[in-house]
Amino acid sequence: MNEWQNDKTPDETEPRPSGRQTREALLEARGLTKRFGDTLANENVDLRINKGEIHALLGENGAGKSTLVKSFYGSLEPDSGEIFWLGQKVNIDNPSEARSLGIGMVFQHFSLFEALTVVENIALALPNPGNMAELAERIRSISEDYGLPLNPADVVADLPVGIRQRIEIIRCLLQEPKLIIMDEPTSVLTPQEADRLFVTLERLAGEGCAVLYISHRLEEVQRICHHATILRHGRVVSECDPARETASSLARMMVGVDVANVSAAANAPQLGPVRLRLTNLDLPASSPFATELTNINLDVHAGEVVAIAGVAGNGQSELFDAISGERPVAPEMITMDDLPSGARSITWRRQKSAAFVPEERLGHGSVPGLELTGNITLTRHSTGDGLIASLGLLSRTAAGRLEQKIKRAFDVRMSHDNPEARSLSGGNLQKFVVGRELDRRPGIMVINQPTWGVDAGAAALIRQALIDLARSGSAVLVISQDLDEIFEIADRIAVVSRGILSKAEPVHIMNREKIGLLMAGGAETQAAKSGQQAPDVLPEAPGGAV
Amino acid sequence: MRIELVKRKEHSQLMTVLSPLLAVLLTLITAAILFSLAGKDPIEGLFKFFIEPLFDSWSLQELLVKATPLVLIAAGLSVCYLSNNWNIGAEGQFVVGAICGSFLPIIFPDFQNALTLPLMLLFGIAGGACWALIPAILKARFSTNEILSSLMLVYVGNLLLDYLVRGPWRDPDGYNFPESLLFSDAATMPSIGFGRLTIAAPITLVVIVVLALVLSRTLKGFEIRVMGESPRAGEFAGFSKGRLTLFVFAISGGLAGLAGTMEVSGSLNQLLPVISPGYGFTAIIVAFLGRLNPIGILIAGFVLALSYIGGEGVQASLGISDKISNVIQGMLLFYVLACDTLILYKVRIGHNRRTASQGA
The missing domain is CATH 3.40.50.300 (P-loop containing nucleotide triphosphate hydrolases)
Known part of the structure; x- marks a missing residue:
């Protein structure tokens, strides 16, 4: 297909920077x-x-x-x-x-038109896109070649972050820069996919x-x-x-x-009772391109951090929405402290001491144009924090006090006091959004991509805070694409792939390779083999594809 | 040289206040140009249009009479717009509210006691709210575009009124004129002062104060603002988008209906085929000119009321068509929306370094 693809591998012994200036x-x-x-x-x-x-x-x-x-x-x-x-x-x-x-560029913040399809978006960036059907075919084959499969007919709005980045990469490669x-x-690839990208x-x-x-x-x-x-x-x-x-x-x-090292207690934590339990959780896809959740089972005990690994777009956001209550399910599918919660509202769940941090911090976890105090009220208006005074009036002083407290505890840096959320940098806003929930000392904490795009110092702070929360008797569920992060903080790891969750295994028997295989579809195989009951031990490397 | 719009980090407090003033200024300039194109002295035209009405007690009172429905409707609309619900059909809700409010005095003209007027007002509120709930339910249930459905219902409402006053509700003793019978005193808004001013004005003031408190200080107001700016975050906060849509449409329809009833029972004293000079549409301009803020709307209501009276004034004194009112209202909305860009963006005029260096 592309001439430069099929020959020599790079010269491993090529001169390192000593001779840079002469090249x-x-x-x-x-x-x-x-x-x-x-x-x-x-x-x-x-x-x-x-x-x-x-x-x-x-x-x-x-x-x-x-x-x-x-x-x-x-x-x-x-x-x-x-x-x-x-x-x-x-x-x-x-x-x-x-x-x-x-010069070609793959942006961190994607520059795609949401209402258009993959092939239309790519055609827009090409000087001579030519025939759309041919272009779609080229996209399909090149993306397969690079291990970043794309369906050219998908509408971007329906695609998760990870897939959107693939479009950017393929769009760039098509121009042979x-x-x-x-x-x-x-950041959105499995280790195996990343390896293929490196090749x-x-x-x-x-x-x-x-x-x-x-x-x-x-x-x-x-x-x-x-x-x-x-x-x-x-x-x-x-x-x-x-x-x-x-x-x-x-x-x-x-x-x-x-950079401070995050210290997870090396040995397994003292496990308390199950605080968050998912039982045969099913959730139909909300749109033709969304992921359907199938028969998800997971227990999170007091005292532990359970992490869900997986490539973006495999059902993480759907799972988050179901656990948070933004998308209701049958009552018994989710229990929080043994109370059936699947059909309850997010406010009810918060009142039962659950807290949630979504992936998208601006626009989902916070309102861009609202000051930080307003954004504190956003998730804590009904959790008994005194933010609503008598007669249903908002208490600005209570919100202001909380804002000061969160700002200090999580080192949220701002140019002036109580700014609008949109003016904070990504890392600072993340610290604020996480701090807002941790400040409540929630009994159940569910957090999606806790440190996406956050600098090393802030990431260490957030990770340590999550571990400390778990050790103090809370159940912490972390959904993350960052394997380094997962190995740093998790006590048990499960992998989600196409809406199916593998059994959560203790971190010491998991490794990158196992997780990679589960990400690449092993979770489904595992689920199919074991039927309804999750097995006690991880089956031999499923699929046999290494 | 090139002009760039640069996004601000936060919205500018200064421009939030300045933008409507800037819009008024630009409107004045454009109006002056229009007057001179029409062959009139622009200064005299502006004076007669915008200033003269302010120095005449009759027109000052008329200003209050016209501002009242504008402010009341706009206050309701602002609740809708703040929550990202685009109710364009206040004119229809005004008319249907007026019809429902007129039900008692027309069908039961003998029901005359202290309850007559309060009941009429309640019927008017209920009628306007129900009319507004039609597009709201369609939106919440079937994701219908509320802009279209609410707008279309304006014409349905107007034709309904037309049918009633020409048909079943026509005054039997009215010499076949298309109008209802005149309301009894018990069904008429008590007047204040000597002219057409009624207690509608103080009622409106109370509504504005209550609304300002609700919007700025209560959880419901918070919910409205959050859902408008970021529905996803609103649902994360536990607010329901569908329920809020019904709520804000009911509020704005109810207030439009109240305005309609107070208009027929206060100013007109009967139903006519046309009862509004476009209050429901002009109120959209009032809402935006007033920054979707109840207090701002109070001020903006007077500005727009002035444009009605000024239009009549220049027609009488300068012989310019009173359609000039519509033109000026339209320009005002146009300029407000344009100037609002400056709240989140700042203009930077920079030299194009490259063109300069190439020239050198």
Whole structure:
């Protein structure tokens, strides 16, 4: 199909950065500066990407990575500085100019039209899309090739986050670019899928295509990147060969200080009674492209953290909605502290000491245009926190007190007191949304993607708080795509795949490979083998596909 | 040079207040241009349209009479719009409310006691609310577009009124004129002062105060705002979208119905084939000009009432068609919506660095 696909694997012994300056530069930035209001997002940034190089761009949230790559992609105009492409000074005024130079980009926040189908979205980005049926066929085959299968006829609005990112990747690859900018591409992939992507990236690099790779995952940066540039507070603080560094030395360069390790009590926790129980939970798909939940069984005990792993779009959000009560099910399907709760409202569940943190923090977990105090009232108006005074009047002082308390306990940083939720950065808003619920000391905590897009320091804080909550006698259920996170905090791990949940197994008998196989469909096989009853031990690696 | 709209981090408090004032200013400028295009002195035109009515006791009172239904309807509409429910059919709810409110004095003209007027007002509220609940139920149950269904019901309501006053409810002693009998004193709103001003104005003021309190200080008001801005977060908070749709439509329909009843029982004293100069539609402008805020609506109601009276004024004194009122009302809404962009965006005028450097 594509000529560059079927030959040599990359040269493992190719010169590492010692000889970088002598190799041919593809893109070079000199003194790029970009200011937003009072903040310098990029300050005098120099960066050189060679042909055929996988170049990591590392930095915490807000370090200026996205701003920098947007300048390369023409979607932001730097205030000063120059960009050279193959030695020529260029002005990249807009993304289509970037694309015509040969720069492709996979965004972290997706730039897709929700009302259009996959193939229509891709056609829009191509200068000559040609025949739609042929394009759809190309999309289908290329996406299969890369292990990122897509149905070209799906409407984007119906697709979960993970699949949307695949569209962006495929759209970029279709243009056969010379430089691909990838913003956290593996966060929604299974380990096996990520491996296949790495093979692809290495093959691309071998062909001379450069990759600018933005990631929080130091392990994969060390594994596939030839060179790394580290940004902190908008400035380049270091350059290195990631293979010669350790994960902790890279983390130190990014953060500037040592990142606290999350300490799960090494041994199994003291288990209390079952506080949250799902029994044969079924939930029909709400739209033709949504996932149907089938026969889900899970117990979460007081004292433990149970994590549900899985690739995005396999029923996580449906499961969350059912447990939170946003989508009612039959009463016995969900019990909370032995009370049938499946048909109860989310407010009733909160009053029974459950708390919920959804995946989408802005627009679901919080109202963008409402101040933080209002957003506290949002989930806590009926939980006896004194937010509703007599005569049904809202108490602003009570909300203000809680806001101060949450702000201090979770280090929520804001430019002025009690701002609108939309003005907080992603990490700070996540700390607020999690803190709002943890502050209640809930007996049952259900949290979907607790640290999506959150910097290392904030992520450690949130994870530690979840573990501490469990150890204090609460049942904590974490839904996450981040396996590092899951291994850091979970006592037991289950995997969801196409709406079917595997048995939750203790963390010490799980490993990445097992989880990967379950993600890739093993959960269904397991469920089919064991029938209604979940087995006591995990069957031999199902499917046999390794 | 190029002009860019840059998103603000938070909405601008200043522009929230400034935007309607800016819109009024732009409307005045455009109106002046219109007057001079029509061959009149723009200054004189503006003076006669916007200023003169304010210095005449008759027109000041008329201003209150016209502002009352506008404010009342707009207050109800603002509740709808805040919660992201687009009730465009207040005109119909006004008319049907007036019909229901007139039921007692027309069908039982002899029922005259202290209960007559309160019952009429209750019937009017119920009628307007029921009329508004039709699009609300259709929306909550079948996801019908409420903009279309509520708008269409305006014409149904108007034709219903037309049919009644030309048919069954026509005054038998009315020489075949298409109008109902005149209401008895017991069915008439007590007047204040010497002109057409009735207790409708203070009733409206009370409604506005109560609504302002409910919206800003209670959980219900909170629910309305949250559901309007972010329905997903609203459901996460435990609020029901369907139930809220019914609630806000009932509120706004009820207030429109109340306004309709007070209009026929206070100003007209009978049902006519046409009882509203488009109050239900003009109230949409009032609601937006007033920032969907009850107090703002009170002020905006006077501005729009002024446009009715000013239109009549320039027709009389300058010979300009009173259609100018509609033009000015339309421009005002247009400018308000345009200026509202500035609440979440700021304008940046920058030099295009590249064109400049290429030129050098």
